[in-house]
Amino acid sequence: MTADAPGHRAARLAVPGSLELRIVGRARTPWRRREDAPHQPAAAPDARGVLEIAPDYRAALADLEGFGRIWLLFLFHRSRGWAPRVKPPRGGPKRGVFATRAPNRPSQIGLTSVALHAVDVARGEVHVSGIDLLDDTPLLDVKPYLPMVDAWPEAGHGWLEPYLAAGVEPRLKRPLRPMKPR
């Protein structure tokens, strides 16, 4: 965002033109089609990927190597707008989108954690595994995963609990519709 744009009043922040969302890089992954991509990293622990960080942001990668996992904030760039309720991949009724990790969110920002293998600061390359992003996904941020604040194994799974208890797996996605010509 620009230096003087974000005030602390709602009116200012509600103006879309006053915000700048920086794309810091791209994910290179084995997943070219939506129907191929796993739903979350745990589903594809061996999937290797490389985060290509743009030259302007490479210095910010210093000290990242050594963490076991990192968070990626990214744009659901293939998503088409948002919906208040969505069909979950494990079936059942539509659920409020804030109660899911589905792409169709008001701010179409995704969150995923991946295992970190190596960081080449000079080349702007971050080598990861367990990545569920589509190839070419725009990255907004990279953050270290900190177990002391991020690991809550007993937090429960809300409405998903009965689906997990019954061993229901996510269903395959529908094939990606071709992009409309611009």
Added chain:
Amino acid sequence: MTADAPGHRAARLAVPGSLELRIVGRARTPWRRREDAPHQPAAAPDARGVLEIAPDYRAALADLEGFGRIWLLFLFHRSRGWAPRVKPPRGGPKRGVFATRAPNRPSQIGLTSVALHAVDVARGEVHVSGIDLLDDTPLLDVKPYLPMVDAWPEAGHGWLEPYLAAGVEPRLKRPLRPMKPR
């Protein structure tokens, strides 16, 4: 973002004007000044807060109640631009900002998890605790915390390990400078 904005080519996404970041609500918290706010939710487990969700987005809160924790994506609205390296609150040399959770990020988006207590979909109120956000923080997204993909207690803490092992606590922040008049 607008319906036709996000293409899959870098050129399009690099244009700030083509993206719309929706502010879905505001956090109401006890923390009015930067120097008062805890560094992460674990530092203030009893701090209560309310997420006020704007009318357009309230229907998306359906089914959220029942989760133990939720993720909040928010704007660091008091942050002033980004820096590739930042001084960590536990001391030591500057670190690459992608290796920290500091506010001074290229896309000034923060990530925190809070304990969920109650959801009033009709009023657009989400009652939480363990919140480390400043009062009035703009919210970009609410997502359920899913231990099956989010809980990695053994991931390690990278360069922070020796500071944690030595029991070094974050130092107090400097007082907030007054906002410049507009």
